[in-house]
Amino acid sequence: MSRALSEQEQLRRESLQKLREIGVNPYPAYLFPVDASSSSIKENYVEGKEVVIAGRLMSRRIMGKASFAELQDAEGKIQLYLNRDELCPGEDKSTYNEVFKKLLDIGDFIGIEGKQFKTQVGEISVDVNKLTVLSKALRPLPIVKTDADGKVYDAFADPEQRYRQRYVDLVVNPKVKDTFIKRSRIINAMRDFFNQQDYLEVETPILQPIPGGAAARPFITHHNALNTQLYLRIANELYLKRLIVGGFNGVYEFAKDFRNEGMDRTHNPEFTVLEIYVAYKDYNWMMEFTEQLLEDVTSKVLGSSEVKFQGEVINFKAPFARVPILDAIKTHTGVDVALLSENQLREKCKELQIEVDDTMGKAKLIDELFGEKCEMHYKQPTFITDYPVEMSPLCKKHRENPELTERFELLVNGKELANAYTELNDPIDQLERFQEQLKLSEKGDDEAMFIDQDFIRALEYGMPPTSGMGIGIDRLVMFLTNNTSIQEVLFFPQMRPEKKAVELSESEKTIFELLKQENSIELPILKEKSGLSNKQWDKGIKGLSKHSVVKVEKEDDKLMVKII
RNA sequence: GACUUGCUAGCUCAGCUGGUAGAGCACAUCCCUUUUAAGGAUGGGGUCCAGGGUUCGAACCCCUGGCAAGUCACCA
Numbered sequence: 316m317s318r319a320l321s322e323q324e325q326l327r328r329e330s331l332q333k334l335r336e337i338g339v340n341p342y343p344a345y346l347f348p349v350d351a352s353s354s355s356i357k358e359n360y361v362e363g364k365e366v367v368i369a370g371r372l373m374s375r376r377i378m379g380k381a382s383f384a385e386l387q388d389a390e391g392k393i394q395l396y397l398n399r400d401e402l403c404p405g406e407d408k409s410t411y412n413e414v415f416k417k418l419l420d421i422g423d424f425i426g427i428e429g430k431q432f433k434t435q436v437g438e439i440s441v442d443v444n445k446l447t448v449l450s451k452a453l454r455p456l457p458i459v460k461t462d463a464d465g466k467v468y469d470a471f472a473d474p475e476q477r478y479r480q481r482y483v484d485l486v487v488n489p490k491v492k493d494t495f496i497k498r499s500r501i502i503n504a505m506r507d508f509f510n511q512q513d514y515l516e517v518e519t520p521i522l523q524p525i526p527g528g529a530a531a532r533p534f535i536t537h538h539n540a541l542n543t544q545l546y547l548r549i550a551n552e553l554y555l556k557r558l559i560v561g562g563f564n565g566v567y568e569f570a571k572d573f574r575n576e577g578m579d580r581t582h583n584p585e586f587t588v589l590e591i592y593v594a595y596k597d598y599n600w601m602m603e604f605t606e607q608l609l610e611d612v613t614s615k616v617l618g619s620s621e622v623k624f625q626g627e628v629i630n631f632k633a634p635f636a637r638v639p640i641l642d643a644i645k646t647h648t649g650v651d652v653a654l655l656s657e658n659q660l661r662e663k664c665k666e667l668q669i670e671v672d673d674t675m676g677k678a679k680l681i682d683e684l685f686g687e688k689c690e691m692h693y694k695q696p697t698f699i700t701d702y703p704v705e706m707s708p709l710c711k712k713h714r715e716n717p718e719l720t721e722r723f724e725l726l727v728n729g730k731e732l733a734n735a736y737t738e739l740n741d742p743i744d745q746l747e748r749f750q751e752q753l754k755l756s757e758k759g760d761d762e763a764m765f766i767d768q769d770f771i772r773a774l775e776y777g778m779p780p781t782s783g784m785g786i787g788i789d790r791l792v793m794f795l796t797n798n799t800s801i802q803e804v805l806f807f808p809q810m811r812p813e814k815k816a817v818e819l820s821e822s823e824k825t826i827f828e829l830l831k832q833e834n835s836i837e838l839p840i841l842k843e844k845s846g847l848s849n850k851q852w853d854k855g856i857k858g859l860s861k862h863s864v865v866k867v868e869k870e871d872d873k874l875m876v877k878i879i
Numbered sequence: 880g881a882c883u884u885g886c887u888a889g890c891u892c893a894g895c896u897g898g899u900a901g902a903g904c905a906c907a908u909c910c911c912u913u914u915u916a917a918g919g920a921u922g923g924g925g926u927c928c929a930g931g932g933u934u935c936g937a938a939c940c941c942c943u944g945g946c947a948a949g950u951c952a953c954c955a
Contacts, residue, residue: 322924323889323906374915381912398912421905434913457890458905460916468916469891469904475947476890487890531955549955576954577880731955787955800948811946 323455330418331451339414341451347426353386353393356431360439368393368441369426369449371486374458377416383440386427391489394440395427401444410446422452422486459487478808491803494796497616498804501792502569504612505589514565514591519554521547521571527767528552528709531574534584547573552709552783553770555592556738559781560773567591569788580800581730584809587788596782597737598721602698605725605733605784606633609696617795624728624797627694635696635725640685643699647689652681660684678705693726708748708764710736727794735784742774 320328334341351366370388380399385392399411419425428445457471470488471477477484477491484491506516524543526533528550538545551570558566573585593601613620613631620632641652650663657677664671664680669687671680681703693699700723701713713719721737739745749771752764792804802808 319926321889326906376914376917377911378914378917379911381914383914383917385915394915396913400912432913434915436913436915438913438915440913455889455905459890460904462916466916471890473886473890473947475886478947529955574955577952579954580949582954734955813946 321455324453327420327451327453327455330420331453334414334418334448334451337409337413339418339448341448343447343449347447347449349426352390353388354390356393356441357391357439360433361431362433364431365428366431366441367426367428369424371452372419372421372423372425373456374421375419380411382415386425386441387486394434394438395429395443396432396434396440397443397446401442402446414448415446419448420452420455421458422454422456423448424450424452456483457487474802475810478802479810479813481806494792494798494804495806497796498788498792500616501612501795502788504615505608505786506569508608508611509565509567509591512565514567514593515563517555517558517563517566517568519548519551519558519568519570521573523548523554525765525767525769526550527765527770528554529572530764532576534573534575549574550588550785551590552785553767555590555783556778556781557770557773559592559594559738560776560778563594565591565593578809580802581790581793583789583801583805586801586805588785589788590783590785592738592781592783594779594781597780598700598723598735598782601735601737601782601784602637602723603634605698605735605786606635606696609633613795622795622797624794625799627728629695629727629794631696635698636693637698637700637723638693639701640681640699640703641701641719643689643693644681644684647692648684650684652677652684676705678703682706690726691729694728696725696727696732698723698725705751707736708752709739709745711739711741712744730790731787732790732794733784733786735782738778738781738783740774740778740780742771745774746771 331341347367347369349367349369351368353368353370356366356368368386368388370386373385373387373392376383382397384395384397386395397411397415399408402411402415403409426447426449427441427443429441429443432440432442434440457469459470460468462468471484477488481491485495509516522536522538522545524545526546526549528548529552531549533546533549536545536547537543548570549572551568551572555566555568567589569587569589571585572588574582575584576582578584593604596604609631610620610633613622620630622629622631638646645651648663648667650660650667652660655663657680660677660680661671661673661675664684667684667688669683671683675683685699700721701716701719702710702722702724704710704712704718704720707720707722710720710722713721723733723735724731725733725735739748746766749764749766753766789801789804793799793801796804798804
């Protein structure tokens with residue numbers, strides 16, 4: 316069953332047909348020899364120079380025998396001037412009168428040849444002397460207009476439509492395109508930074524038999540040939556460390572991770588993370604490395620280490636502040652965790668109106684305390700360091716205090732942007748930590764880590780002292796493009812599927828069943844038989860006609876209903 | 880998962896106390912040779928998210944469901 320077409324869609328299909336009838340192929344297969352672009356023309360304007368450009372027709376201002384139009388290519392828009400007698404110098408004016416004025420629509424791809432010139436108002440334009448149809452658009456684009464002051468009218472702004480039909484969003488909202496261009500540049504700048512130091516970009520499995528390296532619920536899938544359960548990775552940490560065991564000096568991966576958890580404006584089920592591991596380094600070195608990386612990336616991509624984000628100015632100029640987590644808690648709550656037992660700490664948390672329960676250990680309490688009372692204070696990039704050992708099962712114990720670890724998180728605008736460790740390379744300690752996690756999992760924590768025996772085996776062969784760091788790329792891009800929603804920095808954020816094909820409603824089914832017995836029946840009799848109320852009958856019979864399932868016909872003054 | 884808000888023409892949105900569904904842009908026909916949110920005249924276009932209920936009558940009231948956004952909860 317085909318979709319009902321709107322009036323505008325029907326007209327465009329008719330235009331498509333007419334183009335073919337007059338010998339114009341609406342979808343030609345040939346290469347179109349573009350030699351300029353909207354931006355190259357504006358940047359290197361030469362009066363009278365011939366150019367060949369292509370793009371979408373985005374607006375038309377027809378004034379009888381001459382017209383202005385806007386062409387949008389990958390870089391932006393440029394104005395076209397079409398003069399009937401220049402475009403059609405002979406007797407046949409059909410390219411202008413028929414093709415351009417009648418059969419083309421906004422959104423169609425066209426190629427043009429013409430001369431650069433400036434209009435009386437001074438706008439750089441192209442005077443068209445040849446026009447080629449490159450691809451006809453059958454659906455109308457939303458029309459977004461911008462006036463001389465940059466004020467936007469009728470913006471295509473509904474988030475649902477924008478995310479579901481990102482292609483449309485990209486065509487009509489230039490800012491959206493900018494965000495994704497920046498995203499690509501950010502990743503390139505990071506890659507350059509790592510490659511300059513001779514770290515190796517690697518790829519590790521997405522389908523993993525044991526989902527390790529983080530505490531999160533995985534997606535589960537099944538491999539038929541192996542007849543085994545596999546998981547989509549929640550992190551790539553354990554694989555990258557295996558490569559350090561294998562002898563690489565530094566490895567990094569821009570990885571898609573998958574977590575089967577809630578979705579909101581900062582969480583998408585699949586997201587991108589950069590993880591990097593460098594041998595013979597510790598977390599102090601990694602802090603300096605991270606600072607330099609972010610200063611370098613912001614300067615290269617934005618031209619400045621200062622980033623405007625939601626009215627705040629965030630400065631990524633190195634060095635960043637460094638605050639041990641217990642100091643942060645003391646500063647913002649007055650609680651000196653080091654002096655308190657677990658129960659005393661739990662009481663303190665209750666006093667501070669933090670929700671706690673008896674299953675929470677000291678680490679979890681500290682985490683809550685920090686998350687609720689401290690995190691939001693760190694707007695400027697700040698390294699929070701030395702987390703409790705229970706929270707960090709893959710991190711080496713602190714060289715001065717075995718209850719803590721050599722870990723830092725980078726907070727920006729109160730949110731975690733990066734996470735790093737001096738990696739745990741003692742295989743016996745690592746196995747014990749995994750076993751601790753197993754106990755948590757037996758207590759019902761469905762996010763506690765699995766024991767990865769092969770990873771332990773790798774560590775038993777020896778891993779050099781190593782520091783590793785991960786950055787949430789989506790969140791970084793959000794900061795650097797001033798977006799508060801992760802959906803704005805993903806081309807295709809996860810959405811619930813759109814509605815399925817229409818099924819028959821109850822009333823429609825009732826009528827259809829009756830009709831199937833007779834094939835053709837008088838309308839009043841059918842209505843009587845159906846036993847439906849007026850409204851149900853009306854909706855039912857109208858629905859069936861609309862779905863082209865039945866037809867109502869007049870025969871000898873009788874209304875007959877027939878199955879089609 | 881809970882709560883709040885929204886869903887009306889291709890797009891952006893009105894639609895009063897329940898009484899024949901509106902505007903701007905877009906579209907169609909006509910006029911217009913340097914315009915620019917071009918202009919002028921005329922016209923067409925609707926599953927009012929879906930289903931059910933109340934009612935003489937529902938875009939509007941009630942119930943159920945769908946999708947989305949925001950807030951909260953959960954969660955790296």
